[in-house]
Amino acid sequence: MDPWNLKGGQLKVLAHHEIEEIHQRALDVLQEVGCFFEHEEALSILEKHGALVDRSTGIAKLPRNMVEDALRFCPSSMLLAARDPKRDIHAEGDRVYFGPGTLPIKVRDLETGEIRMGTLKDCEDFARLIDALEFVHFFKAMIMPSDVNQRVAELYMVNAACNNTTKQISSNPFSPQGALDLYRMGVAVAGGENAFKQRPMIIINMLAVSPLHWGRNNLEAIIVLARVGCPMIIGSEPQGGTTAPAPLAGQILLNVAETLAGITLAQLVQPTTPVMWGNVGSLSDMRSGRFASGAVELGLINAAANQMAKFYKLPTYSTGGMSDSKISDAQAGVEKALQALTVALAGGNYIHDAAGLMESCLLTSYEQYVIDNEMLGMVSRVLEGIRVKPETLSFEQIKEVGPRGNFMGLRHTLDYIRPEHYLPRLFDRNTYDTWETRGAEDIREVARKKAKEILATHEVEPLPREVREALRAIIRKAEETYGK
Amino acid sequence: MLELTIGQLRDAIVAIDADKAREVAQRGIDDGLDPLGMINEGVRSALDLMGERFALGDIFVPEIVLGAKAADAALEVLEPELLRRGSSTEKLGKVLMATVKGDIHDIGKNIVTLLMKAADLEVVDIGADKAGEEILAAAKEHKVDVIGLSALLTTTMPRMKEMLELLQESGVRDQYKVIVGGAPVTQEFADAVGADGYGADATSGVDVTKKLLGR
Numbered sequence: 001m002d003p004w005n006l007k008g009g010q011l012k013v014l015a016h017h018e019i020e021e022i023h024q025r026a027l028d029v030l031q032e033v034g035c036f037f038e039h040e041e042a043l044s045i046l047e048k049h050g051a052l053v054d055r056s057t058g059i060a061k062l063p064r065n066m067v068e069d070a071l072r073f074c075p076s077s078m079l080l081a082a083r084d085p086k087r088d089i090h091a092e093g094d095r096v097y098f099g100p101g102t103l104p105i106k107v108r109d110l111e112t113g114e115i116r117m118g119t120l121k122d123c124e125d126f127a128r129l130i131d132a133l134e135f136v137h138f139f140k141a142m143i144m145p146s147d148v149n150q151r152v153a154e155l156y157m158v159n160a161a162c163n164n165t166t167k168q169i170s171s172n173p174f175s176p177q178g179a180l181d182l183y184r185m186g187v188a189v190a191g192g193e194n195a196f197k198q199r200p201m202i203i204i205n206m207l208a209v210s211p212l213h214w215g216r217n218n219l220e221a222i223i224v225l226a227r228v229g230c231p232m233i234i235g236s237e238p239q240g241g242t243t244a245p246a247p248l249a250g251q252i253l254l255n256v257a258e259t260l261a262g263i264t265l266a267q268l269v270q271p272t273t274p275v276m277w278g279n280v281g282s283l284s285d286m287r288s289g290r291f292a293s294g295a296v297e298l299g300l301i302n303a304a305a306n307q308m309a310k311f312y313k314l315p316t317y318s319t320g321g322m323s324d325s326k327i328s329d330a331q332a333g334v335e336k337a338l339q340a341l342t343v344a345l346a347g348g349n350y351i352h353d354a355a356g357l358m359e360s361c362l363l364t365s366y367e368q369y370v371i372d373n374e375m376l377g378m379v380s381r382v383l384e385g386i387r388v389k390p391e392t393l394s395f396e397q398i399k400e401v402g403p404r405g406n407f408m409g410l411r412h413t414l415d416y417i418r419p420e421h422y423l424p425r426l427f428d429r430n431t432y433d434t435w436e437t438r439g440a441e442d443i444r445e446v447a448r449k450k451a452k453e454i455l456a457t458h459e460v461e462p463l464p465r466e467v468r469e470a471l472r473a474i475i476r477k478a479e480e481t482y483g484k
Numbered sequence: 485m486l487e488l489t490i491g492q493l494r495d496a497i498v499a500i501d502a503d504k505a506r507e508v509a510q511r512g513i514d515d516g517l518d519p520l521g522m523i524n525e526g527v528r529s530a531l532d533l534m535g536e537r538f539a540l541g542d543i544f545v546p547e548i549v550l551g552a553k554a555a556d557a558a559l560e561v562l563e564p565e566l567l568r569r570g571s572s573t574e575k576l577g578k579v580l581m582a583t584v585k586g587d588i589h590d591i592g593k594n595i596v597t598l599l600m601k602a603a604d605l606e607v608v609d610i611g612a613d614k615a616g617e618e619i620l621a622a623a624k625e626h627k628v629d630v631i632g633l634s635a636l637l638t639t640t641m642p643r644m645k646e647m648l649e650l651l652q653e654s655g656v657r658d659q660y661k662v663i664v665g666g667a668p669v670t671q672e673f674a675d676a677v678g679a680d681g682y683g684a685d686a687t688s689g690v691d692v693t694k695k696l697l698g699r
Contacts, residue, residue: 105638105668117672150642174639215588241545242591286544288685289595290667362668 008347009094026256034061039219070267081199084166091315094347099138101353108365118143127164135376176220205233210243235278279305294324294335299342321354367447381422493526531602583612584643589636
């Protein structure tokens with residue numbers, strides 16, 4: 001199995017006519033209800049291209065053809081470059097990649113097991129950890145460093161990532177100036193603006209606030225990044241029952257409308273800006289109003305979102321693999337696996353939040369990444385499916401072995417066990433007695449030890465000195481100018 | 485007669501029927517019944533019951549929102565009558581609610597505000613993305629007892645620390661109790677920034693506020 005060549009798309013939760021219906025209704029929402037754009041220049045740009053703008057409310061109503069025209073400019077595939085080209089992400093079609101997500105603030109200490117706030121050292125260690133984990137394809141905002149200047153914390157985080165992994169990197173900006181500085185960091189790693197155009201080394205994401213509210217900072221970031229041609233993720237995170245309708249179809253409709261609104265603006269600012277369709281939707285648990293990150297519906301919603309994105313022929317950013325559990329327990333296992341499998345089967349190109357997260361995105365742990373890596377490996381095996389060919393149907397071998405024989409000593413068996421059987425990297429399949437003799441360890445403990453081993457031994461090629469310095473210089477300048 | 489009407493009013497609110505609640509309240513007024521009794525024992529006890537059921541997980545957020553609407557429908561009729569008779573209800577205290585600057589999320593704040601009102605606290609909600617100076621100005625204008633700060637983004641939590649510093653620098657820190665909340669906020673953070681209280685969820689937010697008011 002090649003983790004860098006996974007393909008989904010086997011699961012379709014929406015029928016074609018349902019996709020069409022959602023598309024038409026989304027255009028209706030934008031034309032009749034409109035969207036609040038909290039940004040004067042954005043409103044002017046939209047108005048100039050035919051939107052009906054009410055400046056007293058900041059609401060712009062977008063005519064159908066305006067949105068449909070904008071979509072025509074969107075590239076349908078996106079190269080997200082990594083420091084190591086073998087680890088590039090080709091976001092297109094039904095290709096599937098998994099990664100961590102945004103943005104836990106607490107971590108379970110690897111030594112003491114105590115829950116504490118994340119640090120810059122955690123950013124470095126987590127980046128290095130996923131660099132070694134087979135089924136985690138990119139770095140995204142893995143832990144909030146509480147011990148750095150909070151106004152530019154995302155720059156510190158991305159700097160830690162650039163230095164500690166050769167896998168692809170993405171981040172949310174904490175301010176519009178931060179968005180531009182994240183782009184500059186990507187340029188520094190790529191080796192210049194032209195090099196970045198060929199091989200974009202970062203993707204930056206902006207989400208609307210449901211329902212139908214594009215905030216000032218995110219709009220400023222979209223405009224600024226569109227002008228420099230930086231790849232962007234544009235989407236929303238509606239929560240069913242609070243910021244979105246309770247029925248899942250209504251929630252998906254809202255995400256489509258909000259995302260189309262943001263994408264339309266980006267294309268008007270700079271046609272052919274590379275954008276990735278984003279959805280992080282789930283339910284609110286109506287007993288409290290809290291975000292239900294582990295809800296099984298999140299998988300369904302994101303599967304549907306992937307279908308919508310593919311209908312629009314856009315690369316997709318979606319969510320799947322979270323849990324509301326506070327520990328690496330049975331709840332975590334079930335919630336994460338059901339979500340990740342559902343969204344992977346739907347062909348999510350860039351599935352984030354797929355590893356490491358607990359407690360509704362607030363908590364992470366090193367051992368959870370190791371466990372989730374196994375889970376994603378198993379999901380990847382499902383994506384591989386079943387190869388039906390004369391050699392795999394094995395008629396000749398069945399004939400050769402015949403009734404009452406066995407297949408253990410066949411060359412054919414030896415040749416096929418590795419490609420066909422997923423071998424667990426972590427999970428234990430021994431008998432009770434064997435397991436007990438070997439120490440009767442809970443898989444959490446095995447994962448923790450594995451995480452420690454990786455951190456003790458895994459090395460990542462350092463960035464060239466001038467790149468390291470360029471990145472540090474960006475942070476210094478940011479702190480001097482807007483980071484106070 | 486009063487007992488019967490109070491019972492009907494309470495039932496209407498618990499059944500989240502705003503029209504019925506308004507109708508019963510109006511009938512009560514027309515029959516010359518004491519509005520204070522209807523508010524305290526009809527509306528108040530309905531909201532207390534709903535608050536308890538919510539804390540137990542027997543009813544959900546939409547029922548709280550709709551219950552509050554039904555209560556408001558009755559109060560629209562009862563409060564003017566109360567004023568006409570020259571009296572008023574006594575609230576447990578006054579709270580200013582705001583989401584801090586840079587943060588446009590307000591669902592959590594809105595849920596807590598609802599539960600606070602249901603718990604007989606008077607609440608002034610100035611909305612989201614509010615700077616420290618705006619919050620302080622509103623606190624002074626409305627003469628509140630408690631300032632409640634909400635944030636959903638980890639990046640906006642530092643505004644809470646700045647708010648407490650602003651209160652200190654303005655020499656008014658001891659005039660207000662400050663309670664903080666929001667998904668990323670923790671007791672540890674609340675203690676570190678010098679808040680008086682922390683609400684881990686909506687229900688405990690209300691309980692902590694009441695304790696801070698000595699109730």
